[in-house]
Amino acid sequence: MGGQPSLDSERAAFADAFLAARAAADIDAMASAALGLSSLQRFGDPAGRAPALLHQAYVAAADAPLLRARLAAGLARSWVYGNDAARAAPFAVEAVQLASSLGDAAVLADALDAQLASCWGPDDLAERLHITAQLADAAAHVDDPRTRLDATLWRLTTALETLDVVGVQRQLAALDVLAAESGSPTAAFFATSRRAMHALLVGDLERARELMTAADAVGFGEAGIPDAYAVQQSLRGELARHTGDVETLRTSAEVFERYAIEHGIQSLLAETAVLWLEAGDSARAERLLLQVVAAGLDSVPRDVDWMLTMAKIVDAAAGVRAVDIARQGMELMAPYAGRTVLNAGAVVCHGVVEDYLYQAAALVGDPRADDWRAAAAAAYQRLGAPWWLRRVAMPRQPVETGRQELSLHPVAGGAVWSVGIAGAEHLMPDMKGLRYLHALLQRPSVDVAALELVAMVSGAGVTVEQPAVDEVDAEALRAYRQRLRDIDSELDEATSWADDARADRLQDERAALLAEVGRATGLSGRTRLSGGTVERARVAVRKAIDAALKRIEADDPAAARLLRTAVRTGAYCRYEPP
Numbered sequence: 001m002g003g004q005p006s007l008d009s010e011r012a013a014f015a016d017a018f019l020a021a022r023a024a025a026d027i028d029a030m031a032s033a034a035l036g037l038s039s040l041q042r043f044g045d046p047a048g049r050a051p052a053l054l055h056q057a058y059v060a061a062a063d064a065p066l067l068r069a070r071l072a073a074g075l076a077r078s079w080v081y082g083n084d085a086a087r088a089a090p091f092a093v094e095a096v097q098l099a100s101s102l103g104d105a106a107v108l109a110d111a112l113d114a115q116l117a118s119c120w121g122p123d124d125l126a127e128r129l130h131i132t133a134q135l136a137d138a139a140a141h142v143d144d145p146r147t148r149l150d151a152t153l154w155r156l157t158t159a160l161e162t163l164d165v166v167g168v169q170r171q172l173a174a175l176d177v178l179a180a181e182s183g184s185p186t187a188a189f190f191a192t193s194r195r196a197m198h199a200l201l202v203g204d205l206e207r208a209r210e211l212m213t214a215a216d217a218v219g220f221g222e223a224g225i226p227d228a229y230a231v232q233q234s235l236r237g238e239l240a241r242h243t244g245d246v247e248t249l250r251t252s253a254e255v256f257e258r259y260a261i262e263h264g265i266q267s268l269l270a271e272t273a274v275l276w277l278e279a280g281d282s283a284r285a286e287r288l289l290l291q292v293v294a295a296g297l298d299s300v301p302r303d304v305d306w307m308l309t310m311a312k313i314v315d316a317a318a319g320v321r322a323v324d325i326a327r328q329g330m331e332l333m334a335p336y337a338g339r340t341v342l343n344a345g346a347v348v349c350h351g352v353v354e355d356y357l358y359q360a361a362a363l364v365g366d367p368r369a370d371d372w373r374a375a376a377a378a379a380y381q382r383l384g385a386p387w388w389l390r391r392v393a394m395p396r397q398p399v400e401t402g403r404q405e406l407s408l409h410p411v412a413g414g415a416v417w418s419v420g421i422a423g424a425e426h427l428m429p430d431m432k433g434l435r436y437l438h439a440l441l442q443r444p445s446v447d448v449a450a451l452e453l454v455a456m457v458s459g460a461g462v463t464v465e466q467p468a469v470d471e472v473d474a475e476a477l478r479a480y481r482q483r484l485r486d487i488d489s490e491l492d493e494a495t496s497w498a499d500d501a502r503a504d505r506l507q508d509e510r511a512a513l514l515a516e517v518g519r520a521t522g523l524s525g526r527t528r529l530s531g532g533t534v535e536r537a538r539v540a541v542r543k544a545i546d547a548a549l550k551r552i553e554a555d556d557p558a559a560a561r562l563l564r565t566a567v568r569t570g571a572y573c574r575y576e577p578p
Helices: 006-023 027-039 050-060 065-081 085-102 105-118 125-139 145-161 165-182 185-201 205-220 228-243 246-263 266-278 282-292 306-320 323-336 353-364 369-383 386-391 432-441 450-458 474-496 500-517 533-555 557-566
Strands: 340-342 349-352 399-401 404-411 416-421 426-429 572-575
Touching: 006 027, 006 050, 027 050, 027 065, 050 065, 065 085, 065 105, 085 105, 105 125, 105 145, 125 145, 145 165, 145 185, 145 340, 165 185, 185 205, 185 228, 185 349, 205 228, 228 246, 228 266, 246 266, 266 282, 266 306, 282 306, 306 323, 306 340, 306 349, 306 353, 323 353, 340 353, 349 353, 349 369, 349 386, 353 369, 369 386, 369 474, 404 432, 404 557, 416 533, 416 557, 426 533, 432 450, 432 533, 432 572, 450 500, 450 533, 450 572, 474 500, 533 557
Parallel strands: none
Antiparallel strands: 340 349, 399 404, 404 416, 416 426
């Protein structure tokens, strides 16, 4: 998206150099100019002139197998970047065959990189894993930063695709080492931008901001990466999702939409629909969604962007309640459960397939919804992805409130909520008070400690603050804290094994322990001080719920009245259906 003004002049210079070399019948110079031109191609943009010049040099190099292998690989990549992987495939195969016969490891690695780019579709994972291993072998003894970078990026991508957490960490470390050893600005850009991607995934948002700034500095500066702006905008939009920054979401959505329409990029248009949804503009989101699916979901090209496009279609459809679109997308994505959703080059991890299957299934009433939700939660626990885990932490279901059905649930990843009387809901931005209300509505007629609500909504596990030593029995408190940690681990295991009976028992024990810790009287009969953990939790929950109810009242006074009547706050909170 966007671009650097100097790119046009650089492209023109390479084209002029090619024409001069062709006039002089200098095949090497033709190849160098054509490959230079293709190196400036941005992913997703129309291929432009690059393939034609590459092909002329490729034909002229018929008697120079090494040069022809490099040009065939360049042609393959150029067509993939121009969204024509089918046209790229035969050139990639030829490049690998020629390079293999020559025994040149660097040329073979380049050809394997091109072949990987040409088999990037959802059904090519097994082949992609095999070629990635071949590329790693070919690059192992090549002391060229670009070759090592290509091999590491592909191993990072496939590790993310298959939820190989240790593999992801190993390849991120390899990128750091490569950047430090080589001093290459390009390697530094990829190391910092992929570290930023991972920091977002694991919820280290401050670190993500620092890394994004560092990536911008080198990408727009010394490295001169053609896709630097696209990477910047993708990371910025994802950060806005994770922080609920509505203003930035709107800005990003405007940028994405303008570029997607101008260049005809279907995946980017689908991403834009979700951004508008999370920014609170469901009408605009629905309009873009209908544009994305106008030719039917079966027409979405099964290439590098298929999984991302389908995931965003399903997410947007679930958010605007487009039942038929969500159902069809769900069935198309179901065979790929167990995988993550990435954009090209692993710039951003967009969650796991089961998450999107759950969002659609919850909307259409598919009985597989609970299983997919549990599988998504287990995957996010494995990845250590707290924002994504919160997205699937609680079932999305309406709650009966007498004669009227109240709907209150997160959509589009939790950055936006659907709130109101069923059938007349309003979208509103995420607020902590909405999460507290949602947790209470999932437990009708049950007293829930304010301390437990804070722990549930924070997503950081149970935290018991140590009061002054003369308030409680410190040894007993430590024992309670340790048991709560053990219960959290056992709950994760019970959930991943679908052992509902064990999970229920553990939840009951956890609630009892939290109640003990949070009582107004300490463990040895001593009274807590007014500034203790329970008091702070009580005040925080009350204020957050009150703020949420005032925000709801602005759009839907009837829903706000229902909630005010039915919800009680205090050291223990309760939702009592009318």
